[in-house]
Amino acid sequence: MNGHNIRKKTSILKKVFCYLKAARVDGWYIIAVFFLLGEWYSDQSFPIFYSSIGLLAVLGIISTVFWINYVFDKEVDELAGKDISFLNYISQEEMIISSFIVFFISSIILFLIDILAVIFGVLLFILGLLYSVPPVRLKVRPPFDCIVNGLGMGTIPFFIGWSISDQPLNYLSIAIGLIASLAVIDHYFLYTSFDVDSDKEFGIKTSCTKLGFKWSINVGMLLFLCVLFLSIFYLRLSAITIGFIFCIPLILGILFQKDRVYVNMLVGSIFVTWSGVVLFILAISSYSALPIFFFIITVLFASYALIAYSKLTKYHQNNRTK
Numbered sequence: 001m002n003g004h005n006i007r008k009k010t011s012i013l014k015k016v017f018c019y020l021k022a023a024r025v026d027g028w029y030i031i032a033v034f035f036l037l038g039e040w041y042s043d044q045s046f047p048i049f050y051s052s053i054g055l056l057a058v059l060g061i062i063s064t065v066f067w068i069n070y071v072f073d074k075e076v077d078e079l080a081g082k083d084i085s086f087l088n089y090i091s092q093e094e095m096i097i098s099s100f101i102v103f104f105i106s107s108i109i110l111f112l113i114d115i116l117a118v119i120f121g122v123l124l125f126i127l128g129l130l131y132s133v134p135p136v137r138l139k140v141r142p143p144f145d146c147i148v149n150g151l152g153m154g155t156i157p158f159f160i161g162w163s164i165s166d167q168p169l170n171y172l173s174i175a176i177g178l179i180a181s182l183a184v185i186d187h188y189f190l191y192t193s194f195d196v197d198s199d200k201e202f203g204i205k206t207s208c209t210k211l212g213f214k215w216s217i218n219v220g221m222l223l224f225l226c227v228l229f230l231s232i233f234y235l236r237l238s239a240i241t242i243g244f245i246f247c248i249p250l251i252l253g254i255l256f257q258k259d260r261v262y263v264n265m266l267v268g269s270i271f272v273t274w275s276g277v278v279l280f281i282l283a284i285s286s287y288s289a290l291p292i293f294f295f296i297i298t299v300l301f302a303s304y305a306l307i308a309y310s311k312l313t314k315y316h317q318n319n320r321t322k
Contacts, residue, residue, distance in 0.1 A: 018086035019098070022070050023063035029301075031062050031157045032294055033275045034180050036282060037240065038161020041176055045165075046288035054113055054164045055290070058157055060106035061121050064099035065128030065152065069139075071095050072132045079202050116163040124156045142207040149188045150181035175234040182227040183244075183274075189220035190254070190267045217254065217263070224251050239281040243274040265309050272302050 035055050039046055070077070070084060071092045077084045087095075103125050110117040131138045131148045138144040155177040162173050192208045193216035199209050208216040224247070231241040250273060253266045276298040282291035 015089055018089045019063075019067070021086050022067050022090070022095070024066045027062060027066060027153070028059050029275070029294070029297065030153050030184070030271070031058055033278065034154050034157040035161035036291055036294065037176070037180070037278065038158040038173075039164055040161075040239070040282055040286070041172065042162040042167045043165035044286075046286055046290050048289060050113055050164055051288075051290055053109055054117065054160065057106040057109040057113075057117075057121065058124075058160050060102050060109075061124050062128075062152075062157075064103045064106075064125065065131070067095050067099045068128060069132040072134065072137070076202060076204065080198060110160070114163045114166055116168070117160050120156050120160045120163065124152055124160075127152050127156070140205045142205060142210050146185045146188050146207045147181075150185040154180035154182075154184035172234070175230070176240070179227055179230050179234070179240065182223055182230070186220050186223035186227055187267075187271050189216050189223065190270065193217050193220065194260070194264055194267070221251055221255060239278045239285075242281065243277040246277045247274050268305065268309075272298060272305065276302060 032055060035058055036046065036051075039051060070087070074084060074087060074092065090098075107118055107121055110121045127148055130136045131145075131152070138148050158177050158180045159169065159173065162169065167173075189208060189211075192206060193213050195206075196208050196213045196216065199206055211219060224244070228241075228244045228248075231238070231244055235241050247270050250266050250270050254263055257263050257266065276295065279291050279295040279298055282288075283295045
C-alpha cells in the first residue's frame with residue numbers, strides 16, 4: 001500500500017514538472033517585468049498581496065497559452081528536434097482540458113481584483129488561441145505573428161499590471177503599452193532571425209522567414225531606435241528609457257559584428273540588460289519584495305549566461321584556429 005502511494009505521488013510530481021516545463025518559465029520572466037511596470041506607472045507601488053495573486057493569475061493564463069501552442073505544434077517541434085518529452089506523460093487532450101481549467105481559475109482570481117484585469121486576461125487567452133489553433137493560426141501569418149507576440153507578451157501584461165491598482169486606462173498607459181509592444185516585437189525580430197534557416201527547412205512561415213536573416217536584424221535595430229525615441233518622448237529619463245539607453249552598446253555591437261555566434265550572444269543580452277536595469281530601478285525606488293526578487297533572478301540568469309557565453313566563445317575560437 002505504501003509503495004502504491006509513493007508511486008502515485010511520484011507520478012503526480014512528474015506531471016507537475018512536465019506542466020512546468022511546457023509552461024516555458026523563461027516566458028514568465030518577460031510577463032512579470034511588464035506586469036510590474038504596469039503597476040509601477042499606475043500607482044508607484046507594489047501591494048504585496050494584490051501584486052502576488054495578480055501576477056500568479058497572469059502567469060497561469062500565459063502558461064495555458066504555451067500549453068495550447070505545444071499541442072498544435074507537436075509535429076513541427078518533433079521535426080525540429082525540440083524537447084517535447086513532457087507530451088509522453090501528458091496527453092494532448094489532457095493538456096487542452098487543463099488549459100481551460102487553469103484559465104478559468106486565473107480569471108476568477110483577476111475578477112476578485114478588478115474587472116478590467118479580467119477583460120485583458122480573457123483577451124490574452126483568446127489571442128493565444130488565435131495564435132496557435134488552426135485554421136486561423138496567426139503564428140504562420142506574417143506580420144500577425146510579431147504583432148500578437150507584442151500584444152501578448154508586452155502590452156496586455158502591462159495593462160493587467162496597470163489595472164491591478166484599480167486605475168482606468170489613460171493616455172500615458174496607452175503610450176507605454178505601445179512602447180511595451182514594440183519592445184517585444186523588436187526582440188522578436190532579433191531573436192527569431194536565428195531560426196530563419198530551420199524554419200524555412202520545415203516550411204514554417206514567419207515574419208523573419210519572409211525577410212531573411214539580415215533584414216530581420218535590420219528591422220529589429222530600426223524598431224529599437226523607434227522605441228527608444230518614443231520612450232524619450234513620452235517618458236523622458238524613466239526606468240524604461242534608462243534601460244534602453246544601457247542597451248545601445250549592444251545594438252551597436254550587432255551593427256558592427258559580422259560573426260553570427262557573437263551577434264547571437266549580443267541579441268541574447270539585450271532583454272536581460274534592459275530588464276535588469278528596469279528591475280534595479282524599481283527595486284531601489286520601491287523597496288518592494290517583487291521587483292527585488294526578480295532583479296535577483298536577473299542577476300543569477302545573467303551570471304549563468306556569462307559563464308555559458310564564455311565557454312561558447314572559447315569553443316568558437318578553438319574551432320576557428322583549427
